[in-house]
Amino acid sequence: MKPAPFEYHAPATVEQALELLATHGYDAKILAGGQSLIPTMNFRLAQPAILIDMNNIPALRYIEPTPAGGVRIGAMTRYQTAERSPLIAERAPLVAEALPHIAHPQIRTRGTMGGAIAHADPAAELPAVCVALGARFKLRRGTQERWIAAEDFFVGLFTTLLEPDELLLEIELPPLPARSAWAFTEVARRHGDYALVGVAAGITLDDAGNCADVRLSFLSVGDRAVLAHNAIAALKGHPPTAETIAHAAAIAAADDIAPNADIHASVDYRRHLAKTLAQRALTQAAERASAG
Amino acid sequence: MTAKYVGQPVKRNEDPRLLTGQALFVDDVHLPDMLHAAFLRSDYAHARILSIDTTAAKEMPGVVAVYTAEDLGDFWQPSPMIVQPPPTLEDIVFNPRPQIPLAKDMVRHIGDPVAVVIAESRYIAEDAAEQIWVDYEPLEVVTDIEKALEPDSPLVYEDLGTNLASHVRQEKGNYAAAAKKADLIIKRRMVIDRGAAAAMENRGIVVDWDAKTQHMTMWNTTQAPIPIRNGLAATLGLSEHQVRVIAPFVGGGFGPKIMLLQPEEVLLPWAAMRLCRPIKWIEDRRENFLGTTQERGQIHAVEAAFSKDGKILGLKDIFLHDTGAYNPYGLTIPLNTQTHSMGVYDVPNFYTEFKVVFTNKMIVTPVRGAGRPQGIFLVERMMDLAAKELGIDPVEIRRRNLIPADAFPVHHSIIGQDFIEAIYDSGNFQPLVEKARLLIGYDKFVTEEQPKLRAAGKHIGIGLAPFVESTGVGPYEGARITVESSGKVNLVTGVGTQGQSHFTSFAQIAAEQLGVAVQDVEVTTGDTDQFHWGTGTFASRGAVVAGNAIFAAAKRVRAKILAKASEVLDAPEEELELKDGAIRIADIPEKSISLGELAMLANPLRGAVEPGTEPGLEATEYFGPKYGTTASGVAAMIVEVDPDTMLIDIKKFVIAHDCGTVINPMVVDGQIHGGVSMGIGHSFYEQLIYDENGQLLNASFMDYLVPRSTDMPPSIEIAHQETKSPLNPMGSKGVGEAGAIPIPAVLAQALENALNIDGLELLEMPLSPGRLFELAQAAKNRD
């Protein structure tokens, strides 16, 4: 379990990193927290010729308010920093609720918010949370910047719209609507394991107590983080009662997801968990929304 | 009176070193000029090797040597079988297929070693291993033990013409006759899959051949340093005294490290002698999953006959046992299953038959429990099924069947792993059951708490399962105890240590006899230059077999001390007292001599002694029991299940345990804690999953789930009972595997009780949330 030989660079600025990427492109890999990349290298499943270590770029470590009321998070911000951020707790409680489910404290001190997004593990919490929140990502290649919505960014198993010579720089979380509330829940074999299924839910109530908006996303139920369009449509406009929520959860489990079987869970068990957890998360979000 | 240490929770002598990083583990050995080894292991579970090309690997800078089976020439020999089948077993089939150093024409499981690279660093060695080109012809794979015995199955050994490794039948009484008289016959199929030992420290070796002194030193994570020394000497054509094997601190053994003359163990010394440079090999975690032996893997067809008042009249068990691709460890595991299938019960008639089956999977050898959990699982599950059928409370049906206290020794007329009839030497099961029942609060839970919790929609259940553990088996161990001129005591024994607190428990035994502080007894284990008679650490035998050798040696040293002191102090021995490192006359405390001074007097530099006098205050003693001791216990738990997610939460866990004389209760508790966590792992988290191609799908700690602290019950309450063994002077029994043995049985029982679904029977291990979901769905759909 030793990695194959590689060349190592540790640029001090984003520009230097981009230059290295422009030169080496396909042969290079960005090293963020290393909590996914290093194990894959040690198993020799990844054998990048060049490693570009981003840990010496302080400019990518920040959590700041946006004027609109949202939050911007620099790609190299550690999970642990985000977990302890009062700004995230206030403006993105869903993120705060999901973060402790990611791995263990040791891993969260190294792993980065940007790394999780770029890695695009379908079983990761952060992509599903970003999809639920309608986050967008800032990417840069050379001098060209572009913004991509979370839902469009993840295109398959460990696959995103990032080009080989492109960097993810920032995660932007939009402001939360009034009378909205959120909940996150997951089932993992042991605490800190990748979830068998996880759910992020958000409900915005209108004055009549109906769901003005619903957000529902899943992790670990397919090749990427999934936004449950059918379930959302089914619940939108209705009051969040036990029945409407159960109905929406059943739709999500049946129509919105295409889970795979693996050694830990069959397709049936995953669908069952998806329904159970969607029901629990939506119920909790609804309770919080009406209380709040 | 001499201070009493046996039975006291003395703090561990080894802890300061371990906790401050001062303990030597194999990987801490760094020698000048040391090379590093990496093994190329098969990616195929079954394939013919057509050719191996090592040219590219050999040409890489930093690579010193690459060896394949062909390069070994005459040195390529199958290792000797570690355990032969008991010669006392009659009419058996046994086809020995020992391990081999490197695969020659055929690989038979994923991880079968094919080549070894020796290089200046492990990095280079791994890079080079990737550059070895092996041309394989993949063959059909057999992983399923039932299919392996079908006539058209692919064969692991074509020359055998069958995958049958062994076939053994044994009977106590007459089951068929007993079944005729039964009111109730229950038949079930039970399946127990594989798990790993998953020791914290993987295997490792550092070997140094000194050509100038013609001496070899090997540091090895083994549980059996002495047999390895002797085996290596024989294999390498050296005298036993030219080889020193040191098992330093080892981070967990759990069975696989008892394996000996494994490929790595034979090849690296051979290579070190050729290259005249020390070599280090430290197994990494992935390699441990692919290259270290595993256990469990049995399918049982069990039948039990009961009378209507719940008395078991007989038991019949026919099972298949997976041995993987080789069977170097003989029949130890299936024999243990046979001898533990009657548990704590008076089973007058027992028919037991097994077939051992070769498959294209990793070799199966004992892992903590070593066949015992399987036996306990089947008999305990039968008790539960009978209780349900007959409408008897599960604890009550057990009570009715316990072996009574006056029945010992109990002869089972079934040959066990130590080649002789299984005999329970002693025990007292009734009070053990009562202790566990009280500790778990059985009656209150069943009559008051559970109905309330169920009414509130909770799925919470209880289980209680007794078990036995055959421990302290022979043949023998020895110990040498020396009082040094400093007054400190040196204690040496041949067994190795993998975390069992030997440095404390052994010291307590000696300190009590010699009247010194426990801290003043320095214990050395697992160094063949210090002691070279013995077999090793396995089958919960260290405290019993080495412990009693130490007890005997300490008594003899004590006698020598008294004799010498009597002479020096001019007083009869009866008046002497050994205390605080000195010998004194009881009534005249001033008239005393320190142990150190006495040791010096016993080893004079000039002058004459009586002819026949032995120097020093030293003795060497051996102990070999007539047969193994039987420890016992009763585990009970309360578990809650979330019926939607099938996640479990063990709310309460208790165990009443009897290992005879408890040397150090804190140490015994620690052994039980570890065993329980391993048992929980092997019952609900840990499962080695092979696909139909024989690929291990979870060869990492990411996917192979060892339970964490958060998966353990909030506490483990332990009650000790001390039924002394008549088989050894100390009256002790072993405890190393105890915790792991009852967990499958007690968890299945408690989960069934918690879920309370009609027709749901948990007859397999390990379980998982996903599997519970499937089984529950199936039971519901059957209704």
Ligand SMILES: Cc1cc2nc3c(=O)[nH]c(=O)nc-3n(C[C@H](O)[C@H](O)[C@H](O)COP(=O)(O)OP(=O)(O)OC[C@H]3O[C@@H](n4cnc5c(N)ncnc54)[C@H](O)[C@@H]3O)c2cc1C
């Ligand atoms: C034991 C263990 C348990 C874990 N459990 C979980 C879990 O439960 N949930 C979970 O979500 N994760 C889990 N993880 C993974 C962890 O969260 C990782 O840290 C995360 O997925 C990747 O973040 P990183 O900063 O470590 O990225 P790295 O490992 O450094 O990189 C990951 C990938 O992203 C690329 N990359 C990183 N940053 C950028 C960037 N700015 N621009 C472009 N590409 C980039 C890298 O090139 C690489 O391909 C676990 C990890 C371990 C070791």
